[in-house]
Amino acid sequence: xxxxxxxxxxxxxxxxxxxxxxxxxxxxxxxxxxxxxxxxxxxxxxxxxxxxxxxxxxxxxxxxxxxxxxxxxxxxxxxxxxxxxxxxxxxxxxxxxxxxxxxxxxxxxxxxxxxxxxxxxxxxxxxxxxxxxxxxxxxxxxxxxxxxxxxxxxxxxxxxxxxxxxxxxxxxxxxxxxxxxxxxxxxxxxxxxxxxxxxxxxxxxxxxxxxxxxxxxxxxxxxxxxxxxx
Numbered sequence: 305x306x307x308x309x310x311x312x313x314x315x316x317x318x319x320x321x322x323x324x325x326x327x328x329x330x331x332x333x334x335x336x337x338x339x340x341x342x343x344x345x346x347x348x349x350x351x352x353x354x355x356x357x358x359x360x361x362x363x364x365x366x367x368x369x370x371x372x373x374x375x376x377x378x379x380x381x382x383x384x385x386x387x388x389x390x391x392x393x394x395x396x397x398x399x400x401x402x403x404x405x406x407x408x409x410x411x412x413x414x415x416x417x418x419x420x421x422x423x424x425x426x427x428x429x430x431x432x433x434x435x436x437x438x439x440x441x442x443x444x445x446x447x448x449x450x451x452x453x454x455x456x457x458x459x460x461x462x463x464x465x466x467x468x469x470x471x472x473x474x475x476x477x478x479x480x481x482x483x484x485x486x487x488x489x490x491x492x493x494x495x496x497x498x499x500x501x502x503x504x505x506x507x508x509x510x511x512x513x514x515x516x517x518x519x520x521x522x523x524x525x526x527x528x529x530x531x532x533x534x
Contacts, residue, residue, distance in 0.1 A: 382457035394436025405453030
């Protein structure tokens with residue numbers, strides 16, 4: 305579904321991504337990208353979603369070159385990015401936020417809403433409540449659900465457990481595992497052990513470069529990961 309070859313990206317003339325090559329296929333469940341803060345993980349997510357330009361390299365989704373496309377066009381091609389900022393409309397209700405996520409998929413609005421309420425029952429209870437008044441965990445669930453309303457083929461989650469209590473984080477990973485049964489999940493996550501335990505494939509990103517690739521469990525068992533991140 306995604307082919308990236310030798311991707312370079314920079315901020316203000318300072319290069320932050322170097323020669324990144326990887327792919328995502330329909331057979332993938334969870335693909336994790338792990339690494340230290342400042343490694344370029346969030347920049348890579350922004351590049352894939354069209355929020356940050358590519359300096360060099362090629363990026364295709366379903367075989368189409370997507371460099372230079374607006375983020376909305378990339379959403380229409382099946383790639384949805386849920387950023388760590390969540391970017392909810394705080395003064396709008398839960399259901400209104402969900403409806404905003406479905407702007408490219410209006411035909412199935414009612415059935416998609418019911419699916420989100422089944423996946424995240426607390427959102428059904430809070431459907432009329434303003435998004436800005438939800439707890440941190442509820443806001444993260446809403447952000448993910450809003451992304452799913454666009455019926456993505458790939459759901460990119462950037463630090464979904466950011467700021468959440470351990471118990472809520474555990475529930476969040478259960479939801480991600482359930483989502484991955486139907487949608488490929490590209491996961492950037494600070495909880496390395498949890499991310500790699502879920503991932504069929506995983507990449508280690510350091511200083512803007514992929515250091516290694518393996519299965520999630522394979523990377524989890526490496527001595528380097530254990531010493532550096534666990």
